[in-house]
Amino acid sequence: MGDFGSDGSSSMSIVMYPWLAFGHMTAFLHLSNKLAEKGHEIVFLLPKKALDQVRPLNLYPSLITFHTISIPHVKGLPPGAETNSDVPFFLTHLLAVAMNQTRPEVETILRTNKPDLVFYDSADWIPEIARPVGAKTVCYNTVSAASIALTLVPAAEREIIDGKEMSAEELAKPPLGYPSSKVVLLAREAKTLSFVWRRHEGIGSFFDGKVTAMRNCDAIAIRTCRETEGKFCDYIESQYNRPVYLTGPVLPVDEPNKTSLEPRWADWLAKFKPGSVVFCAFGSQPVVDKIDQFQELCLGLEATGLPFLVAIKPPSGVSTVEEALPEGFQERVRGRGVVYGGWVQQPMILDHPSVGCFVTHCGFGSMWESLMSDCQMVLVPQHGEQILNARLMAEEMEVAVEVEREENGWFSRRSLEDAVKSVMGEGSEVGEKVRKNHDKWRCVLSDSGFADGYISKFEQNLTDLVKS
């Protein structure tokens, strides 16, 4: 046990073991920074390969210590696979099998460190090895409460008939008591949820793992706030009969003078009028998989006539974005449009005065960053969780416009052009409505005490939990 309560000090000792995906590791590390800021000590478990990418985000190296874990090879995984960036989506369950095999190593770390608290999201066996060393466990969810409430609560259990895939209608059905008629999926969109209930040998389904993780912990935590998702949090609490603690958005703080926007983007953006550039980014994983959909995206942005900067991974079948561009595209947009396949500093680009519109895939991290920015938002979600985040922003909060799709799920260059013009066009009624609503939300969320208030309350929840 840390020195919590023993010598009058209130410092807690915490071990964090997030799912082996960058979106999850970075979210856990941002929370670690907030807790270290308050003097708590964290041992952060992660695969070796992730260390170089994650280390620069550690703002308190004297309090947050990285401990690398060996991820064993599992038959069927690419050699050396350690994170979900190394693994195609349909093999994700094998990465979960590999993570399960790290249990003895994690058990030794817990016995040696004797922490007060262990945070995890995926490794559902953590409570079994934490309890004997006297640690309390927190299942920390870095996705929206709406996504959890729709699919990962006991009432969402489905009777699976072996070998038979569920129909789209069955997949789309919200669980009994689900608190929204707007944050839902259409049947065709719900097909992306089939992975949730699909059973895999030796590990069960994603649903089984998440429900076990949340049933067995001492407290559930979610990276969200009451103002945006209160009713979903209450529903999750009632489903699990466990306390649900909220951390708020937990966005990384920009350290003044520490980093600045790369000159090539700063210089390029500076050429355009304030609020005129459309920035489009689709997160840390490849999401636009099909080359013709990738091209519709490029052509839609070209058709807006506005300057644009796109940061996106190449679609399947090619290794660079340049190979996937429509014919003659680069010549036509030269000087006003760039498509870039590498990593850009998204939060700083959103903050740049020339950027006026964000075309986003609605990853949960991007959702918070866009809400805090003063950009107009166009939503192009690809998968279940992102679609729910999009519904939350477009239908419940009414701060953004979602791109229209055809019956087969495709969006056209025209629908993207229309969506961008509807938020960027001068005098557009829709554009004015979403801007007004977005301004209101930004005021609430960026109020100086808002995020700090959530973290202080969260720290108090943890302190009470450890004492209980």
Ligand SMILES: O=c1ccn([C@@H]2O[C@H](COP(=O)(O)OP(=O)(O)O[C@H]3OC[C@@H](O)[C@H](O)[C@H]3O)[C@@H](O)[C@H]2O)c(=O)[nH]1
């Ligand atoms: O070029 C880039 C791309 C992404 N980013 C940053 O990387 C982060 C991406 O996270 P997002 O949650 O938006 O999206 P990802 O698709 O990468 O995450 C995925 O796993 C974690 C879940 O919470 C997300 O909902 C899911 O989409 C954002 O903070 C964004 O600012 C960059 O800084 N530069």
Ligand SMILES: [O-]c1cc(O)cc2[o+]c(-c3ccc(O)cc3)c(O[C@@H]3O[C@H](CO)[C@@H](O)[C@H](O)[C@H]3O)cc12
């Ligand atoms: O697509 C999803 C739809 C949905 O309704 C819920 C989720 O939940 C989660 C999730 C992740 C972690 C948690 O602690 C709770 C919920 C989803 O996570 C993503 O799942 C992918 C498949 O395993 C994984 O590759 C990705 O890294 C996760 O972010 C997705 C949905």
